[in-house]
Amino acid sequence: MSKSHDPWQDAMDHAVAVARKSGEMIREVVQNQDQSSLVQTKSSAVDLVTETDQKVERLIIQSVKSKFPSHRFIGEESVSSGEPCILTSDPTWIIDPIDGTTNFVHRYPFVGVCIGFAVNQQVEWGVVYSAIEDKMFTARRGRGAFCNGRPLQVSTQTDVHRSMVATEFGSDRDPQVVDKIFSSLHKVLSLPVHGVRGAGSAALNMCAVARGSVELYYETGVHVWDIAAASVIVTEAGGVLRDTTGGALDLMSRRIVAANNETIATRIIAELEVYSSERDDRAPDCEPE
Ligand SMILES: O=P(O)(O)O[C@H]1[C@H](O)[C@@H](O)[C@H](O)[C@H](O)[C@@H]1O
Numbered sequence: 001m002s003k004s005h006d007p008w009q010d011a012m013d014h015a016v017a018v019a020r021k022s023g024e025m026i027r028e029v030v031q032n033q034d035q036s037s038l039v040q041t042k043s044s045a046v047d048l049v050t051e052t053d054q055k056v057e058r059l060i061i062q063s064v065k066s067k068f069p070s071h072r073f074i075g076e077e078s079v080s081s082g083e084p085c086i087l088t089s090d091p092t093w094i095i096d097p098i099d100g101t102t103n104f105v106h107r108y109p110f111v112g113v114c115i116g117f118a119v120n121q122q123v124e125w126g127v128v129y130s131a132i133e134d135k136m137f138t139a140r141r142g143r144g145a146f147c148n149g150r151p152l153q154v155s156t157q158t159d160v161h162r163s164m165v166a167t168e169f170g171s172d173r174d175p176q177v178v179d180k181i182f183s184s185l186h187k188v189l190s191l192p193v194h195g196v197r198g199a200g201s202a203a204l205n206m207c208a209v210a211r212g213s214v215e216l217y218y219e220t221g222v223h224v225w226d227i228a229a230a231s232v233i234v235t236e237a238g239g240v241l242r243d244t245t246g247g248a249l250d251l252m253s254r255r256i257v258a259a260n261n262e263t264i265a266t267r268i269i270a271e272l273e274v275y276s277s278e279r280d281d282r283a284p285d286c287e288p289e
Pocket residue numbers: 047048076096098099100101102168169170171200201202203219221222226
Protein backbone atom coordinates (compact mmCIF):
# COMPACT_ATOMS: atom_id res chain seq x y z
CA MET A 1 0.00 0.00 0.00
CA SER A 2 1.54 3.36 -0.95
CA LYS A 3 1.88 5.99 1.76
CA SER A 4 -0.70 8.28 0.15
CA HIS A 5 -3.31 5.46 0.35
CA ASP A 6 -2.55 4.71 3.95
CA PRO A 7 -4.66 7.12 6.04
CA TRP A 8 -3.48 5.66 9.36
CA GLN A 9 0.13 6.44 8.35
CA ASP A 10 -0.89 10.01 7.47
CA ALA A 11 -2.44 10.27 10.93
CA MET A 12 0.69 8.86 12.59
CA ASP A 13 2.96 11.27 10.69
CA HIS A 14 0.73 14.11 11.84
CA ALA A 15 0.97 12.86 15.44
CA VAL A 16 4.77 12.81 15.32
CA ALA A 17 4.84 16.40 14.01
CA VAL A 18 2.35 17.73 16.57
CA ALA A 19 4.02 15.83 19.44
CA ARG A 20 7.34 17.46 18.50
CA LYS A 21 5.70 20.90 18.42
CA SER A 22 4.05 20.19 21.80
CA GLY A 23 7.44 19.15 23.19
CA GLU A 24 8.93 22.47 22.08
CA MET A 25 6.19 24.31 24.01
CA ILE A 26 6.86 22.17 27.09
CA ARG A 27 10.64 22.72 26.92
CA GLU A 28 10.17 26.47 26.52
CA VAL A 29 8.05 26.58 29.71
CA VAL A 30 10.45 24.33 31.66
CA GLN A 31 13.38 26.55 30.69
CA ASN A 32 11.73 29.94 31.21
CA GLN A 33 8.84 29.77 33.68
CA ASP A 34 8.27 28.53 37.20
CA GLN A 35 5.08 26.44 37.14
CA SER A 36 5.01 25.72 40.87
CA SER A 37 2.68 28.64 41.72
CA LEU A 38 0.39 28.02 38.72
CA VAL A 39 -0.74 24.52 39.58
CA GLN A 40 -4.34 23.38 40.03
CA THR A 41 -5.53 20.04 41.37
CA LYS A 42 -8.01 17.44 40.02
CA SER A 43 -8.98 14.14 41.66
CA SER A 44 -6.75 14.67 44.73
CA ALA A 45 -4.45 17.26 46.29
CA VAL A 46 -1.53 15.66 44.43
CA ASP A 47 -3.22 15.11 41.04
CA LEU A 48 -1.86 18.20 39.30
CA VAL A 49 -2.74 20.14 36.16
CA THR A 50 -1.22 23.28 34.66
CA GLU A 51 -2.17 25.74 31.94
CA THR A 52 0.46 24.05 29.74
CA ASP A 53 -1.35 20.66 29.96
CA GLN A 54 -4.52 22.39 28.72
CA LYS A 55 -2.73 24.45 26.01
CA VAL A 56 -0.89 21.42 24.63
CA GLU A 57 -4.09 19.33 24.52
CA ARG A 58 -5.89 22.16 22.67
CA LEU A 59 -3.01 22.44 20.20
CA ILE A 60 -3.12 18.70 19.44
CA ILE A 61 -6.91 18.43 19.17
CA GLN A 62 -7.33 21.56 17.03
CA SER A 63 -4.61 20.48 14.61
CA VAL A 64 -6.07 16.97 14.31
CA LYS A 65 -9.65 18.25 13.87
CA SER A 66 -8.61 20.41 10.92
CA LYS A 67 -6.94 17.44 9.16
CA PHE A 68 -9.13 14.52 10.26
CA PRO A 69 -12.57 16.06 10.96
CA SER A 70 -14.42 12.75 11.40
CA HIS A 71 -12.08 11.32 14.06
CA ARG A 72 -12.95 11.16 17.75
CA PHE A 73 -10.87 12.07 20.80
CA ILE A 74 -10.24 10.98 24.35
CA GLY A 75 -7.99 13.59 25.98
CA GLU A 76 -6.96 13.79 29.63
CA GLU A 77 -7.88 17.45 30.06
CA SER A 78 -11.05 17.22 27.92
CA VAL A 79 -12.33 14.31 30.04
CA SER A 80 -11.45 16.34 33.12
CA SER A 81 -13.76 19.10 31.82
CA GLY A 82 -16.63 16.68 31.27
CA GLU A 83 -16.07 15.17 27.80
CA PRO A 84 -16.97 11.46 27.51
CA CYS A 85 -14.34 8.78 27.96
CA ILE A 86 -15.77 6.08 25.72
CA LEU A 87 -13.77 4.08 23.21
CA THR A 88 -16.05 3.31 20.25
CA SER A 89 -15.01 1.48 17.08
CA ASP A 90 -14.49 4.83 15.30
CA PRO A 91 -10.95 6.11 14.71
CA THR A 92 -10.06 7.71 18.06
CA TRP A 93 -7.05 9.76 19.16
CA ILE A 94 -6.14 9.08 22.80
CA ILE A 95 -4.12 11.98 24.17
CA ASP A 96 -2.15 12.77 27.30
CA PRO A 97 -0.65 16.21 26.64
CA ILE A 98 1.85 15.88 29.51
CA ASP A 99 2.32 12.47 31.07
CA GLY A 100 4.31 13.31 34.17
CA THR A 101 2.72 16.63 35.11
CA THR A 102 4.22 16.42 38.61
CA ASN A 103 7.66 16.02 37.01
CA PHE A 104 6.90 18.99 34.76
CA VAL A 105 5.94 21.17 37.71
CA HIS A 106 9.15 20.22 39.54
CA ARG A 107 11.36 20.32 36.43
CA TYR A 108 12.13 16.62 36.91
CA PRO A 109 13.18 15.82 33.37
CA PHE A 110 10.80 13.01 32.35
CA VAL A 111 7.63 14.19 30.66
CA GLY A 112 5.94 12.54 27.71
CA VAL A 113 3.52 13.82 25.11
CA CYS A 114 1.37 10.74 24.40
CA ILE A 115 -0.78 10.25 21.32
CA GLY A 116 -2.34 6.86 20.63
CA PHE A 117 -4.72 5.99 17.82
CA ALA A 118 -7.33 3.24 18.09
CA VAL A 119 -9.69 1.80 15.46
CA ASN A 120 -12.23 -0.88 16.37
CA GLN A 121 -10.91 -0.51 19.93
CA GLN A 122 -7.46 -1.71 18.90
CA VAL A 123 -4.45 0.59 19.16
CA GLU A 124 -3.01 0.94 15.64
CA TRP A 125 -0.08 3.18 16.46
CA GLY A 126 1.41 5.16 19.34
CA VAL A 127 3.69 8.16 19.68
CA VAL A 128 5.36 9.10 22.97
CA TYR A 129 7.68 12.12 22.85
CA SER A 130 9.99 12.46 25.85
CA ALA A 131 10.20 16.22 25.49
CA ILE A 132 13.14 17.09 27.74
CA GLU A 133 15.25 14.15 26.57
CA ASP A 134 14.20 14.80 22.94
CA LYS A 135 13.39 11.13 22.38
CA MET A 136 10.59 10.25 19.96
CA PHE A 137 9.19 6.77 20.64
CA THR A 138 6.95 5.45 17.86
CA ALA A 139 5.31 2.17 16.94
CA ARG A 140 2.73 0.99 14.47
CA ARG A 141 0.97 -2.35 14.86
CA GLY A 142 2.90 -5.01 12.92
CA ARG A 143 5.70 -2.63 11.92
CA GLY A 144 8.07 -2.48 14.92
CA ALA A 145 8.91 0.05 17.62
CA PHE A 146 11.50 2.80 17.36
CA CYS A 147 13.21 5.56 19.35
CA ASN A 148 14.42 8.44 17.18
CA GLY A 149 14.18 6.03 14.25
CA ARG A 150 16.27 3.23 15.85
CA PRO A 151 14.55 -0.14 16.47
CA LEU A 152 13.60 -1.02 20.05
CA GLN A 153 13.81 -4.48 21.58
CA VAL A 154 12.79 -5.60 25.07
CA SER A 155 15.31 -7.26 27.42
CA THR A 156 15.83 -11.03 27.03
CA GLN A 157 16.15 -11.56 30.81
CA THR A 158 14.02 -14.41 32.23
CA ASP A 159 15.51 -14.55 35.75
CA VAL A 160 13.41 -12.32 37.98
CA HIS A 161 16.33 -12.03 40.45
CA ARG A 162 18.30 -10.23 37.75
CA SER A 163 15.46 -7.95 36.75
CA MET A 164 14.77 -4.24 37.19
CA VAL A 165 11.16 -3.31 37.91
CA ALA A 166 9.43 0.06 37.48
CA THR A 167 6.36 1.29 39.32
CA GLU A 168 4.82 4.52 40.64
CA PHE A 169 3.12 5.72 43.80
CA GLY A 170 0.32 7.41 41.81
CA SER A 171 -1.86 10.23 43.09
CA ASP A 172 -4.32 8.37 45.36
CA ARG A 173 -3.41 8.93 49.02
CA ASP A 174 -6.26 6.84 50.50
CA PRO A 175 -4.43 4.99 53.33
CA GLN A 176 -5.79 1.61 52.17
CA VAL A 177 -4.48 2.21 48.65
CA VAL A 178 -1.10 3.37 50.00
CA ASP A 179 -0.93 0.17 52.12
CA LYS A 180 -1.53 -1.98 49.04
CA ILE A 181 1.10 -0.07 47.04
CA PHE A 182 3.67 -0.68 49.80
CA SER A 183 2.64 -4.30 50.25
CA SER A 184 3.27 -5.03 46.54
CA LEU A 185 6.51 -3.06 46.62
CA HIS A 186 7.71 -4.95 49.72
CA LYS A 187 7.05 -8.31 48.08
CA VAL A 188 8.64 -7.39 44.75
CA LEU A 189 11.75 -5.89 46.40
CA SER A 190 12.12 -8.92 48.66
CA LEU A 191 12.14 -11.48 45.83
CA PRO A 192 14.76 -9.88 45.49
CA VAL A 193 14.96 -7.98 42.20
CA HIS A 194 18.00 -5.93 41.19
CA GLY A 195 16.12 -2.69 41.78
CA VAL A 196 12.91 -0.71 41.58
CA ARG A 197 12.68 2.56 39.63
CA GLY A 198 10.00 4.99 38.54
CA ALA A 199 10.23 7.74 35.90
CA GLY A 200 7.11 9.56 37.15
CA SER A 201 5.35 8.84 33.86
CA ALA A 202 3.48 5.65 33.00
CA ALA A 203 4.26 6.10 29.32
CA LEU A 204 7.99 6.60 29.85
CA ASN A 205 8.13 3.58 32.19
CA MET A 206 6.53 1.55 29.38
CA CYS A 207 9.07 2.94 26.90
CA ALA A 208 11.79 1.84 29.37
CA VAL A 209 10.37 -1.72 29.08
CA ALA A 210 10.34 -1.39 25.28
CA ARG A 211 14.00 -0.31 25.12
CA GLY A 212 15.13 -3.02 27.58
CA SER A 213 16.13 -0.75 30.50
CA VAL A 214 13.62 -2.37 32.86
CA GLU A 215 12.06 -5.81 32.60
CA LEU A 216 8.62 -4.88 33.91
CA TYR A 217 6.43 -1.93 34.87
CA TYR A 218 3.23 -2.23 36.92
CA GLU A 219 0.75 0.28 38.32
CA THR A 220 -2.86 0.55 39.48
CA GLY A 221 -4.60 3.91 39.00
CA VAL A 222 -3.31 4.79 35.53
CA HIS A 223 -5.71 6.11 32.88
CA VAL A 224 -6.27 5.10 29.27
CA TRP A 225 -4.46 8.24 28.04
CA ASP A 226 -1.35 7.33 30.10
CA ILE A 227 -0.98 3.88 28.51
CA ALA A 228 -2.69 3.69 25.10
CA ALA A 229 0.14 5.15 22.98
CA ALA A 230 2.89 3.26 24.83
CA SER A 231 0.96 -0.04 24.76
CA VAL A 232 1.76 -0.64 21.08
CA ILE A 233 5.36 0.52 21.63
CA VAL A 234 5.78 -2.27 24.22
CA THR A 235 4.19 -5.02 22.11
CA GLU A 236 6.02 -4.00 18.93
CA ALA A 237 9.31 -4.13 20.87
CA GLY A 238 8.45 -7.75 21.74
CA GLY A 239 6.91 -7.21 25.17
CA VAL A 240 3.66 -8.38 26.75
CA LEU A 241 0.78 -6.48 28.38
CA ARG A 242 -1.36 -7.77 31.23
CA ASP A 243 -3.82 -6.70 33.88
CA THR A 244 -2.42 -6.95 37.45
CA THR A 245 -4.83 -9.89 37.85
CA GLY A 246 -2.82 -11.73 35.18
CA GLY A 247 -5.63 -11.46 32.62
CA ALA A 248 -5.57 -9.54 29.36
CA LEU A 249 -4.94 -5.80 29.52
CA ASP A 250 -8.12 -3.74 29.49
CA LEU A 251 -7.20 -0.15 28.55
CA MET A 252 -10.06 1.23 30.68
CA SER A 253 -9.43 -0.87 33.82
CA ARG A 254 -6.74 1.43 35.25
CA ARG A 255 -4.40 -1.51 35.96
CA ILE A 256 -1.36 -2.41 33.91
CA VAL A 257 1.60 -4.74 33.76
CA ALA A 258 4.00 -4.25 30.83
CA ALA A 259 6.81 -6.80 30.71
CA ASN A 260 9.62 -8.07 28.51
CA ASN A 261 8.22 -11.62 28.49
CA GLU A 262 5.63 -14.01 30.01
CA THR A 263 8.09 -15.52 32.51
CA ILE A 264 8.88 -12.21 34.20
CA ALA A 265 5.24 -11.05 33.95
CA THR A 266 3.88 -14.19 35.63
CA ARG A 267 6.49 -14.15 38.41
CA ILE A 268 5.92 -10.49 39.36
CA ILE A 269 2.13 -10.64 39.00
CA ALA A 270 2.14 -13.37 41.68
CA GLU A 271 3.45 -10.74 44.16
CA LEU A 272 1.01 -7.93 43.32
CA GLU A 273 -1.96 -6.83 45.40
CA VAL A 274 -4.97 -6.57 43.11
CA TYR A 275 -7.31 -3.65 43.78
CA SER A 276 -9.50 -1.48 41.63
CA SER A 277 -9.88 2.17 40.81
CA GLU A 278 -13.06 3.45 39.20
CA ARG A 279 -12.93 2.46 35.51
CA ASP A 280 -12.18 5.23 33.03
CA ASP A 281 -15.36 4.45 31.07
CA ARG A 282 -17.56 4.44 34.18
CA ALA A 283 -16.48 7.69 35.88
CA PRO A 284 -19.38 10.08 36.63
CA ASP A 285 -18.01 12.72 34.24
CA CYS A 286 -17.50 10.06 31.55
CA GLU A 287 -21.09 9.12 30.72
CA PRO A 288 -21.78 8.16 27.09
CA GLU A 289 -23.12 10.92 24.83
O1 LIG B 1 -1.30 12.71 35.50
P1 LIG B 1 -0.18 12.45 34.57
O2 LIG B 1 -0.62 12.53 33.14
O3 LIG B 1 1.04 13.27 34.82
O4 LIG B 1 0.29 10.94 34.73
C1 LIG B 1 0.46 10.06 35.82
C2 LIG B 1 1.48 8.99 35.49
O5 LIG B 1 1.38 8.53 34.22
C3 LIG B 1 1.37 7.88 36.50
O6 LIG B 1 2.17 6.79 36.17
C4 LIG B 1 1.71 8.39 37.85
O7 LIG B 1 1.67 7.44 38.83
C5 LIG B 1 0.90 9.61 38.24
O8 LIG B 1 -0.39 9.20 38.60
C6 LIG B 1 0.85 10.64 37.14
O9 LIG B 1 -0.01 11.61 37.55
